[in-house]
Amino acid sequence: MQFGIFTVGDVTTDPTNGRTPTEHERIKAMVAIALKAEEVGLDVFATGEHHNPPFVPSSPTTTLGHIAARTERIVLSTSTTLITTNDPVKIAEDYAMLQHLADGRVDLMMGRGNTGPVYPWFGQDIRQGIPLAIENYALLHKLWREDVVDWQGRFRTPLQGFTSTPRPLDGVPPFVWHGSIRSPEIAEQAAYYGDGFFANHIFWPKEHFQKLINLYRERYAHYGHGTPEQAIVGLGGQVFMRKNSQDAVREFRPYFDNAPVYGHGPSLEEFTKETPLTVGSPQEVIDKTLTFRETFGDYQRQLILVDHAGLPLKTVLEQLDLLGEEVVPVLRKEFAAGRPADVPDAPTHASLVAARDTETVTADLPA
Amino acid sequence: MNTLKLVVVSAGLSQPSSTRLLADRLAEATRQSLGDAGRPVDVRVVELRDLATDVANNMVTGFPSAALREALEAITEADGVIAVTPIFTASYSGLFKSFFDVIDNTALTGKPVLIAATGGTARHSLALEHAVRPLFGYLRAIVVPTAVYAASEDWGTAGDDRTDGLASRITRAAEELAGLMGGRAATTEPAETVVPFEQQLAALRSA
Numbered sequence: 007m008q009f010g011i012f013t014v015g016d017v018t019t020d021p022t023n024g025r026t027p028t029e030h031e032r033i034k035a036m037v038a039i040a041l042k043a044e045e046v047g048l049d050v051f052a053t054g055e056h057h058n059p060p061f062v063p064s065s066p067t068t069t070l071g072h073i074a075a076r077t078e079r080i081v082l083s084t085s086t087t088l089i090t091t092n093d094p095v096k097i098a099e100d101y102a103m104l105q106h107l108a109d110g111r112v113d114l115m116m117g118r119g120n121t122g123p124v125y126p127w128f129g130q131d132i133r134q135g136i137p138l139a140i141e142n143y144a145l146l147h148k149l150w151r152e153d154v155v156d157w158q159g160r161f162r163t164p165l166q167g168f169t170s171t172p173r174p175l176d177g178v179p180p181f182v183w184h185g186s187i188r189s190p191e192i193a194e195q196a197a198y199y200g201d202g203f204f205a206n207h208i209f210w211p212k213e214h215f216q217k218l219i220n221l222y223r224e225r226y227a228h229y230g231h232g233t234p235e236q237a238i239v240g241l242g243g244q245v246f247m248r249k250n251s252q253d254a255v256r257e258f259r260p261y262f263d264n265a266p267v268y269g270h271g272p273s274l275e276e277f278t279k280e281t282p283l284t285v286g287s288p289q290e291v292i293d294k295t296l297t298f299r300e301t302f303g304d305y306q307r308q309l310i311l312v313d314h315a316g317l318p319l320k321t322v323l324e325q326l327d328l329l330g331e332e333v334v335p336v337l338r339k340e341f342a343a344g345r346p347a348d349v350p351d352a353p354t355h356a357s358l359v360a361a362r363d364t365e366t367v368t369a370d371l372p373a
Numbered sequence: 374m375n376t377l378k379l380v381v382v383s384a385g386l387s388q389p390s391s392t393r394l395l396a397d398r399l400a401e402a403t404r405q406s407l408g409d410a411g412r413p414v415d416v417r418v419v420e421l422r423d424l425a426t427d428v429a430n431n432m433v434t435g436f437p438s439a440a441l442r443e444a445l446e447a448i449t450e451a452d453g454v455i456a457v458t459p460i461f462t463a464s465y466s467g468l469f470k471s472f473f474d475v476i477d478n479t480a481l482t483g484k485p486v487l488i489a490a491t492g493g494t495a496r497h498s499l500a501l502e503h504a505v506r507p508l509f510g511y512l513r514a515i516v517v518p519t520a521v522y523a524a525s526e527d528w529g530t531a532g533d534d535r536t537d538g539l540a541s542r543i544t545r546a547a548e549e550l551a552g553l554m555g556g557r558a559a560t561t562e563p564a565e566t567v568v569p570f571e572q573q574l575a576a577l578r579s580a
Contacts, residue, residue, distance in 0.1 A: 140574060194573070209435060268433060269433075271429070276438065280438065
């Protein structure tokens with residue numbers, strides 16, 4: 007099981023002192039957070055992609071390439087890569103390049119984006135969101151698996167005899183997750199390809215996501231990739247911790263009350279009851295996270311949001327210390343206990359290369 | 374025969390409220406009309422005043438609280454709905470509109486709905502026709518022909534040569550609603566359907 011963090015990359019005023027970081031400070035903070043995530047033993051760092059203020063991460067492969075050069079072990083990912091408005095050819099090239107530079111420590115999560123005007127800004131029609139996600143990904147999938155591609159689709163210039171370079175590292179494309187918070191079509195898409203499905207359930211009650219994940223698991227089995235329990239599921243999470251639960255609540259409340267997305271709405275207490283948000287001691291975070299398995303089944307990747315709503319960098323780094331020292335080691339042990347042996351881990355470059363080689367060997371054996 | 378489900382949405386704010394009073398009269402008349410036809414009905418009242426904060430929070434967070442979710446589900450599963458709002462500033466109240474803004478836009482499709490409103494003066498009675506009826510038209514509900522407006526004076530008069538009194542308008546609207554509800558097949562949970570991926574891809578190729 008993998009544990010990591012995902013960042014939205016928002017530039018938000020700290021409500022406790024009115025200070026707003028500059029874009030430069032926020033970008034550097036993202037890097038510092040990623041380096042710290044590796045230092046404390048987390049497995050994944052994922053960055054969002056946005057094309058409007060107050061968000062800074064418009065260029066994920068630049069960010070991740072820089073982080074790749076300064077880390078050794080952590081897997082670099084996205085949350086999400088806009089499959090609707092990016093040219094799939096450019097995604098194929100950029101992420102294959104990143105995959106080489108990072109020696110395979112790369113996967114990515116496809117998403118449709120949630121900012122309406124991004125579609126017209128990039129020459130697309132938001133009403134075509136799902137068809138764009140389907141067609142663009144079909145092309146991306148092909149570009150990484152076929153050396154010479156002829157292509158004609160509805161949304162982009164046709165390709166004749168096109169080769170996307172560099173070719174994926176060791177001939178094995180980066181693993182892909184598909185993120186969705188409401189569309190069964192995307193769960194179906196992930197299942198069809200045998201890709202991962204990531205449900206960022208941090209803002210909504212769990213019942214809604216149970217349906218979506220169950221659908222993905224069923225269809226994953228339908229397409230012959232394994233049993234429903236072997237489908238590759240990722241979940242979001244959101245925490246704020248202090249040793250003492252009351253201290254966590256007191257310190258986080260102004261950030262919660264003024265947060266973009268859910269601020270000025272329900273109380274912290276109501277929101278923590280209805281959603282995965284946990285504000286309290288490390289033990290409370292452990293307890294809440296373990297309930298995810300009861301709700302959704304054994305899963306492969308847990309990403310946690312720790313650096314938004316104007317929290318200062320120093321505080322975020324302290325959160326990572328707590329995650330690395332007190333939370334994740336316990337979660338690793340607890341999640342491993344009782345996990346059926348045939349439930350796979352999240353695919354990595356090494357495991358995908360090994361799987362490919364096994365298949366090749368099996369195929370070569372005389373019948 | 375199955376017991377029918379009738380959900381009454383009342384957006385009155387004062388307690389007691391004339392909006393709730395009108396809602397209760399309409400519900401009772403509908404129950405009687407269905408009863409006469411041998412159809413038992415369960416009546417459930419949703420007071421939006423009790424859900425006002427939840428509705429606002431849903432606007433902010435994008436998801437309903439447990440109490441609001443339960444009310445939304447009751448309406449989605451209902452065989453008929455009576456929706457009553459006070460007329461504020463020449464239209465439905467903001468709370469009434471907000472509630473129907475957060476409900477799924479297919480929840481009322483094909484559902485019989487009786488619309489009604491209260492106001493201080495009869496001069497705003499057409500708000501039902503120019504504001505409330507189009508709202509339910511958008512939601513593809515089947516709105517009964519008689520919309521019931523009760524001005525303050527209606528509670529103390531019996532109508533005149535040109536206008537039926539409130540009591541007879543209530544009865545007429547309730548009978549229209551009961552007629553539509555009685556003719557409905559039992560509400561069944563629509564099965565979740567997935568369009569197989571090959572079909573989604575093929576649809577793109579053929580376009």
